[in-house]
Amino acid sequence: MAEPPPAPPAPEREHRFPCDTCGSDMRFDPAAGLLICDHCGNREAITGPGPFAQVIRELDFARALAAQLPEAELEETRVTTCPNCAAQVEFAPGEHATECPFCATPVVADTGTQRQIKPRGVLPFALTEDSAREAMTDWLGSLWFAPNGLRQYAREHRRMQGIYVPYWTFDANTRSRYSGQRGTVYYVTQTVVRDGKRMQQQVPKVRWTPVSGRVRRFFDDVLVLASTSLPKRFTDALAPWDLAALEPYAPEYLAGFRAEGYGVSLEEGFTEARSIMDRTIERDVKFDIGGDRQRIQSIDTDVSDVTFKHILLPVWLAAYKYRGRSFRFVVNGRTGTVQGERPYSAFKITIAVILGLLAAAIAGYFYAMNQ
Numbered sequence: 173m174a175e176p177p178p179a180p181p182a183p184e185r186e187h188r189f190p191c192d193t194c195g196s197d198m199r200f201d202p203a204a205g206l207l208i209c210d211h212c213g214n215r216e217a218i219t220g221p222g223p224f225a226q227v228i229r230e231l232d233f234a235r236a237l238a239a240q241l242p243e244a245e246l247e248e249t250r251v252t253t254c255p256n257c258a259a260q261v262e263f264a265p266g267e268h269a270t271e272c273p274f275c276a277t278p279v280v281a282d283t284g285t286q287r288q289i290k291p292r293g294v295l296p297f298a299l300t301e302d303s304a305r306e307a308m309t310d311w312l313g314s315l316w317f318a319p320n321g322l323r324q325y326a327r328e329h330r331r332m333q334g335i336y337v338p339y340w341t342f343d344a345n346t347r348s349r350y351s352g353q354r355g356t357v358y359y360v361t362q363t364v365v366r367d368g369k370r371m372q373q374q375v376p377k378v379r380w381t382p383v384s385g386r387v388r389r390f391f392d393d394v395l396v397l398a399s400t401s402l403p404k405r406f407t408d409a410l411a412p413w414d415l416a417a418l419e420p421y422a423p424e425y426l427a428g429f430r431a432e433g434y435g436v437s438l439e440e441g442f443t444e445a446r447s448i449m450d451r452t453i454e455r456d457v458k459f460d461i462g463g464d465r466q467r468i469q470s471i472d473t474d475v476s477d478v479t480f481k482h483i484l485l486p487v488w489l490a491a492y493k494y495r496g497r498s499f500r501f502v503v504n505g506r507t508g509t510v511q512g513e514r515p516y517s518a519f520k521i522t523i524a525v526i527l528g529l530l531a532a533a534i535a536g537y538f539y540a541m542n543q
Contacts, residue, residue, distance in 0.1 A: 199428025
């Protein structure tokens with residue numbers, strides 16, 4: 173019997189929206205919350221996925237691991253790994269070469285595609301590029317020992333790129349059994365000798381009592397970065413994110429922006445989510461033990477009803493070279509929080525060291541004069 177023909181590939185995610193008036197590409201404007209045509213000024217509202225998609229539905233984690241998600245939850249994307257920073261750079265249809273938004277390295281598309289889980293939700297940009305650049309230059313200006321020309325260079329020599337960064341969120345029910353000890357502090361009076369004198373002193377002691385019990389917790393939207401292209405210390409410091417403002421995924425929000433494909437698998441993401449959950453459960457156990465001190469001997473946790481979402485969060489990013497070195501800055505596209513790498517001015521550091529030594533020498537001189 174002849175095999176049935178292979179199913180056609182899923183359509184690529186389209187990030188371009190032609191203007192109904194002039195045909196030029198429209199872009200999502202964070203300030204207006206609309207699609208705007210820079211050519212003719214036409215403005216259009218984002219219709220979104222429809223009234224039946226206003227609740228962002230979670231997906232079953234076990235089914236995803238077993239590759240049993242419905243076809244409607246998957247898509248084919250053209251994603252290439254940046255040879256310099258390993259970012260998963262996504263290409264629009266018809267695009268064959270671009271610049272990595274994370275490190276400014278030229279990237280050429282290959283001929284392959286990747287099958288990925290579709291994003292369920294998107295947190296739209298609220299800050300414009302001008303606002304993000306202002307936040308970045310203000311942050312640079314506040315840095316000690318930064319080169320004098322850095323702010324001006326950053327303002328004039330590099331545009332910022334708006335990019336949607338992939339994240340996983342996980343929900344789960346947990347039930348934990350624990351054993352440990354509760355410590356109660358009490359005081360005893362002891363005689364001590366100080367400066368040749370005997371005196372009474374209250375000394376704290378701890379009385380330990382064996383305890384055991386159970387704690388429960390429902391975890392909602394445990395957030396895990398699904399990108400490997402940015403240092404985690406940067407992206408973690410961009411929190412908090414107002415996940416309550418998530419919108420059901422609509423491609424219009426991506427018009428004029430880039431979206432990175434996820435580089436952290438769903439299973440890897442859940443491993444990190446479990447470590448986040450475990451730290452919270454440990455705090456719950458200590459609270460449940462009570463007393464003045466707590467010792468935990470064992471925690472056995474059952475995790476059930478695990479669901480997840482693939483979501484996109486907005487980041488303004490600048491990656492450029494300054495005096496032969498590469499630097500990256502990220503700005504939370506909602507709040508304007510800034511994190512990044514920074515150069516140091518050897519001249520400023522030298523002057524600061526000299527001034528410090530001078531101040532120490534002067535203080536030493538006056539101290540010696542007063543002896």
